[in-house]
Amino acid sequence: xxxxxxxxxxxxxxxxxxxxxxxxxxxxxxxxxxxxxxxxxxxxxxxxxxxxxxxxxxxxxxxxxxxxxxxxxxxxxxxxxxxxxxxxxxxxxxxxxxxxxxxxxxxxxxxxxxxxxxxxxxxxxxxxxxxxxxxxxxxxxxxxxxxxxxxxxxxxxxxxxxxxxxxxxxxxxxxxxxxxxxxxxxxxxxxxxxxxxxxxxxxxxxxxxxxxxxxxxxxxxxxxxxxxxxxxxxxxxxxxxxxxxxxxxxxxxxxxxxxxxxxxxxxxxxxxxxxxxxxxxxxxxxxxxxxxxxxxxxxxxxxxxxxxxxxxxxxxxxxxxxxxxxxxxxxxxxxxxxxxxxxxxxxxxxxxxxxxxxxxxxxxxxxxxxxxxxxxxxxxxxxxxxxxxxxxxxxxxxxxxxxxxxxxxxxxxxxxxxxxxxxxxxxxxxxxxxxxxxxxxxxxxxxxxxxxxxxxxxxxxxxxxxxxxxxxxxxxxxxxxxxxxxxxxxxxxxxxxxxxxxxxx
Numbered sequence: 001x002x003x004x005x006x007x008x009x010x011x012x013x014x015x016x017x018x019x020x021x022x023x024x025x026x027x028x029x030x031x032x033x034x035x036x037x038x039x040x041x042x043x044x045x046x047x048x049x050x051x052x053x054x055x056x057x058x059x060x061x062x063x064x065x066x067x068x069x070x071x072x073x074x075x076x077x078x079x080x081x082x083x084x085x086x087x088x089x090x091x092x093x094x095x096x097x098x099x100x101x102x103x104x105x106x107x108x109x110x111x112x113x114x115x116x117x118x119x120x121x122x123x124x125x126x127x128x129x130x131x132x133x134x135x136x137x138x139x140x141x142x143x144x145x146x147x148x149x150x151x152x153x154x155x156x157x158x159x160x161x162x163x164x165x166x167x168x169x170x171x172x173x174x175x176x177x178x179x180x181x182x183x184x185x186x187x188x189x190x191x192x193x194x195x196x197x198x199x200x201x202x203x204x205x206x207x208x209x210x211x212x213x214x215x216x217x218x219x220x221x222x223x224x225x226x227x228x229x230x231x232x233x234x235x236x237x238x239x240x241x242x243x244x245x246x247x248x249x250x251x252x253x254x255x256x257x258x259x260x261x262x263x264x265x266x267x268x269x270x271x272x273x274x275x276x277x278x279x280x281x282x283x284x285x286x287x288x289x290x291x292x293x294x295x296x297x298x299x300x301x302x303x304x305x306x307x308x309x310x311x312x313x314x315x316x317x318x319x320x321x322x323x324x325x326x327x328x329x330x331x332x333x334x335x336x337x338x339x340x341x342x343x344x345x346x347x348x349x350x351x352x353x354x355x356x357x358x359x360x361x362x363x364x365x366x367x368x369x370x371x372x373x374x375x376x377x378x379x380x381x382x383x384x385x386x387x388x389x390x391x392x393x394x395x396x397x398x399x400x401x402x403x404x405x406x407x408x409x410x411x412x413x414x415x416x417x418x419x420x421x422x423x424x425x426x427x428x429x430x431x432x433x434x435x436x437x438x439x440x441x442x443x444x445x446x447x448x449x450x451x452x453x454x455x456x457x458x459x460x461x462x463x464x465x466x467x468x469x470x471x472x473x474x475x476x477x478x479x480x481x482x483x484x485x486x487x488x489x490x491x492x493x494x495x496x497x498x499x500x501x502x503x504x505x
Contacts, residue, residue, distance in 0.1 A: 127298025187299025
């Protein structure tokens with residue numbers, strides 16, 4: 001190959017100095033054919049191999065491999081030959097080479113067959129469109145690595161993004177993500193674009209028609225937005241939010257967040273989304289936040305109240321004062337137990353009601369066959385049956401984590417009243433949790449033990465002093481009335497008392 005500098009020298013000598021090809025070849029000691037090639041183009045033509053590179057090991061099997069790859073194009077998409085399967089077949093036929101060589105050959109074959117994907121550039125009007133999608137990510141939740149479901153909504157004009165983490169992609173979480181996003185955007189986009197989610201549309205599709213789930217239609221009607229569903233298998237139709245899910249995962253969740261609860265994780269995600277307003281998107285003249293300031297007034301106004309993002313169904317109380325929902329058992333106060341209970345399942349909590357009156361509220365459990373107790377629900381029953389105290393399951397779980405002063409008070413009351421009255425009195429102390437926060441009750445028990453009054457009346461007195469501390473009045477200024485300064489400070493005299501005992505004479 002002729003070096004670029006030598007090629008430039010030949011062209012300059014011929015076209016500028018008007019030397020002949022023979023003269024140039026003689027002076028530069030090159031063949032005349034070399035000079036002619038240099039005169040054809042200033043740059044060297046790309047190198048092309050005249051004959052394929054020899055492949056002594058794979059060569060005898062390329063025809064067989066090409067036949068299998070051609071057959072592959074007519075097989076079902078999920079049941080086609082993989083590179084490893086092709087390697088296994090060829091090795092059984094005598095191939096002695098490596099699997100990586102097969103992978104390279106298959107990759108080159110696919111690149112020759114595949115056409116590059118091309119798309120239309122899109123432009124959206126402010127306030128009109130947004131896109132919604134789910135994704136998955138890993139986080140450290142309460143010290144354990146778990147997979148979370150990531151709800152993402154992205155405004156198409158400003159590219160402002162909202163992200164929220166859930167334990168599941170169920171419909172109540174789907175709706176809750178919408179409501180939180182609408183409040184974060186301070187408005188509702190006119191149209192939202194989705195995949196064909198079963199939480200929004202029924203699975204059976206006929207052409208481009210979609211039959212929405214009834215609950216989704218009610219939700220959409222309440223917030224007055226239109227819905228649009230992508231063609232099945234064409235996720236690029238909502239490429240903005242597809243990119244948004246990856247962006248959130250790579251930029252907001254790396255390194256893995258170490259959090260104690262979903263509330264803490266979602267607070268971090270919301271802060272990250274707000275800080276993202278300062279970012280310049282490539283090809284956009286302003287920041288995301290500045291574009292959103294233009295877009296926000298054009299969003300639909302939020303309704304006066306939000307939809308309850310929950311699943312509502314009825315439940316039956318078990319003999320253990322529990323209601324079963326998705327195999328998990330949630331406790332109900334024994335003194336408010338009723339045969340039929342209404343269950344409202346939110347993404348993060350379970351509410352139990354009777355005639356619209358809230359009986360109990362629990363954190364939602366996504367395990368199976370779990371007991372979710374509030375030990376306070378069983379205290380009235382334990383007061384009647386103190387003999388069951390040691391084996392009562394809700395109390396056993398509470399005792400594993402309650403403060404040490406509770407155990408000290410229990411031992412003192414049991415020693416003072418071994419006939420069961422001590423346990424009953426201790427249960428009455430625990431019932432103070434129904435009216436006062438746990439830190440105050442703990443402080444009252446601690447004070448009662450330190451003051452030598454370890455009983456119900458003493459704990460109540462200490463709790464009263466903590467809740468209603470006595471106020472010491474400020475001293476009265478008597479500088480302008482010196483005659484009153486000694487009132488209340490003079491020494492006591494019992495002469496009047498002795499006079500009264502003598503008959504008052």
